[in-house]
Amino acid sequence: MSKRIDVGDLNVYYGSFLAVEGVSMAIEPRSVTAFIGPSGCGKSTFIRTLNRMHEVIPGARVQGKVLLDGEDLYGSNVDPVTVRRQVGMVFQRPNPFPTMSIRDNVLAGMKLNSSRMSRNQANEIVERSLQGANLWNEVKDRLDKPGSGLSGGQQQRLCIARAIAIQPDVLLMDEPCSALDPISTLAIEDLIGELKQNYTIVIVTHNMQQAARVSDRTAFFNIAGTGKPGKLIEMDDTTKIFTNPSVKATEDYVSGRFG
């Protein structure tokens, strides 16, 4: 559980278009790393390269290295399916499977591993994961009801439960609160604080207060103009980025002067 990520000189292309250029960074285990930056700067594109989800988009490819505890995710004999079991992901809009019950949603990832579980084991996993996502008390009496019947914030926590059920090493969150109301957002932020004791967490957010509240380290991405590639401008401790950043553009962005 909880591994470190080292990214070395990573370029991301959509076809021949260079979307993200030359990103190098180290992401520490058991910490929260936030990616901030204006829209279109490549944060979401970049976070998807950390579990090879960008490959779902036709024509997307990368150059460079992403090491998970020293192992290259893009090694020639590495299966993207295995990568995604180690590096879980939570999306912008809550996406529980509408055709499954709450319980089956949590177990969805486990069932893929095709190992047979006893009913007891399954119950344990469901309870542990839902506890871990702070959702257990709200849904324990209706585990057989459809997941789509929950509120948006509960659905998002259900997705987190589903992601942590398979005990990944890293949890990626792509703007997990952007579709949620402030109270649900607070619940997710509290949860992130608890989850970082066990997982390496990377979160993309448009909300700078959120980055300041939840993260230990912050990376600022920027783009020179439309059609230009997004770049990592600087990465530092969150307190430093928000009080005394070393690059002018970062200061302008976090103080609200642009973006």
Added chain:
Amino acid sequence: MTTTATPPPTERRSAPPRAKARPGDRIFSRSAQVAGILILIILAGVAAFLVREALPTFTADPSEIDGGEGFLSYVWPLVFGTVAAALIALVVATPLALGIALFISHFAPRRLAQGLGYVVDLLAAIPSVVFGLWGIQWLAPQVQPAWAWLADNLGFIPLFTGPASATGRTMMTAGLVLAVMILPIITAISREVFLQTPTLHEEAALALGATRWEMIRMAVLPFGRPGIISGIMLGLGRALGETMAVAMVLSTGGFTWSMLTSGNNTIAAEIALDFPESSGLKTNTLIAAGLVLFVITLAVNMFARWIVSRRSEFSGAN
């Protein structure tokens, strides 16, 4: 305008305020209403005709009915033949159609997928008489050895009792022709619903470490289930009612369990073959058989509706 007076609280208003009816809205809602009522009238008209014309059959003396033993013993072999042919068609066509639909929607490169889609749609436009010709001239001789093999090796199963027909013009062959005919219907509808699967759900499955096939099983198929069932029902409807292809391909005869010998007939084909030379009570008997087909179709559709609604809570429509 600030002069608009709010109604005084003492005024009693039993109905909620009505929206102003605009001519466009009125015309549209009326024409939709007329269309909706029209379909009910047509259906009721057909049902009424069938019942009225079929009635003499039920009141007549059993010995006067074709076969001499009453309407039930006349019609049940036809029902068996109809259902058997349709089932063979469904069993063959459904997996194939789902496979083609999945290939087009999720596996094939975009260009190939489009071309393939057109070809499948084209298949639906071929008239059934052409399928009938193809069935007799080409398919029947081709599959005859396979039926002979089935009869030799699996003959202990009543459905495969030998000896297999030497012409190949059997229920099995008719079922295969029907399968080809309903294939494009099921494929087209399934393909459309598979393409509607939200990317969000596909990505959810992939991010959990699902392979492409696991993603399809987890997100695409469950989401498309009501659509798949509708497609199967439409296909079944065509298979149950198909007349020409069966009448041409099948070498008809009396009831037999075997699907590999000549014999059996379907309701629709029986009507088509016998109606031109029928008169009097025989005509009524054939119409009564048509009524039975009508009821079967209705029952099948209601069953399908029930299957879909049973899990509507989990349909993702909420």
